[in-house]
Amino acid sequence: MNIHKKIRQIRLLKGFSQEYMAVQLRISQAAYSKLEGNPKIGKKRIHSIATIFNITPQQLHDFEKKALFKTKQTSSTSTWTVKERKLLDKKITDLESEIDSLRKKVTLLIESKGR
Numbered sequence: 001m002n003i004h005k006k007i008r009q010i011r012l013l014k015g016f017s018q019e020y021m022a023v024q025l026r027i028s029q030a031a032y033s034k035l036e037g038n039p040k041i042g043k044k045r046i047h048s049i050a051t052i053f054n055i056t057p058q059q060l061h062d063f064e065k066k067a068l069f070k071t072k073q074t075s076s077t078s079t080w081t082v083k084e085r086k087l088l089d090k091k092i093t094d095l096e097s098e099i100d101s102l103r104k105k106v107t108l109l110i111e112s113k114g115r
Contacts, residue, residue, distance in 0.1 A: 002039040003046065006063045010053050011036075015095065024052045 011021060022032035025048055035041060041049075043057070050057045 001064075003041055003061065004036050004039050006060060007041075007049055008036045010055075010060070010063060014053060015091075015098070016052075021049070021052065025049070 011018075018032050018036070019029045022029040025032065025045075027035075035045070046057050046060060050060045053060065
């Protein structure tokens with residue numbers, strides 16, 4: 001998989017918007033969007049993106065989405081490690097909180113248009 005596709009997948013898994021990434025990189029959102037479509041990204045930019053993701057450039061290059069969701073097999077059932085489960089639970093909680101916040105914003109927007 002090309003590096004730009006890995007960057008997009010990691011960004012989505014972390015719940016980061018393109019706007020957030022652009023602000024962190026001090027570029028426009030349009031420039032960031034083009035970056036995710038470009039298979040040739042410079043080493044300095046890869047390093048900066050890896051830093052935002054809190055990983056090393058090598059981890060970014062080695063990233064495989066499938067590896068994130070591998071489970072340990074015990075007999076015929078799949079189980080998550082305690083660490084994996086805690087990370088998943090935190091992500092779910094964060095996403096639920098974001099959904100609630102977005103619902104409130106939508107409600108406020110709808111109400112303000114009705115006035």
